[in-house]
Amino acid sequence: MTPTESFVVHLIELRNRLLRAVAGLLVVFIALFPFADKMYSLLAAPLLAKLPQGAQMIATAVTTPFFVPMKVTMLAAFLITLPWILYQCWAFVAPGLYAHEKRLLMPLLISALVLFFIGMAFAYFAVFPVVFGFIVASTPEGVAVMTDIAEYLDFVMGMFMAFGLAFEVPVAVVLIALMGWVNLTQLREARAYVVVGAFVLGAIFTPPDIVSQFMLALPLWLLYEAGLLVVRWMPQQATARG
DSSP: OOHHHHHHHHHHHHHHHHHHHHHHHHHHHHHHGGGHHHHHHHHHHHHHTTSOTTOOOBOOSSSHHHHHHHHHHHHHHHHHHHHHHHHHHHHHHGGGSOHHHHHHHHHHHHHHHHHHHHHHHHIIIIIHHHHHHHHHHTSOTTOOOOOBHHHHHHHHHHHHHHHHHHTTHHHHHHHHHHTTSOOHHHHHHTHHHHHHHHHHHHHHHSOSSHHHHHHHHHHHHHHHHHHHHHHHHHHHHHHHHO
16 A cells, blocks of 8 residues: 555545544433523522522623523533544544553543543532622622623633643653653652642632632642552552563
């Protein structure tokens, strides 16, 4: 097979994988479409639970009541389909990897996916009640809390992304160690900087109360320590296999 033919074959394979990924996303989106309003209500539940009796959210644009639930549905469809999408990506690149690369990358990929979902769940069940409780409690007397549903969606998506990525810290630590950029000693020496950076990120991505900041900073630090444990364990496993 000539280089040109090989390139065309790879392009066709890439197209097929992309089509399968998009088809899976569309199927799940269509299946979830009738439940768009219920899914938004579920997403808004942490804030609604903290609002005063009789308070509700508002929509300030004409099309917002339709498009915001659709965005939530698309987000839910993407998250549900994400394992399928990642599998299509893996099926495309795996034939070009060595056996030892597959043994390393597959656990990291699965771990990254699981940790991202755990980060989102932690934000929804643990962080949101604290954050929204603080916001409502800090509202001056005579001011009604009436959050726009589009603004709320942007806020929670940002928080989901922040906590989802924060929970990827162990994977990042393992990757940079595997690539030989740093060793275990250097990672341990960087612990103090990581703790400071964790609290800086907590101050940036959470409301200005100490509890919310700790709820992002503390998991970041603990997850960094978990990454150190994995890095410490890896050479022993390599020795055992050898």
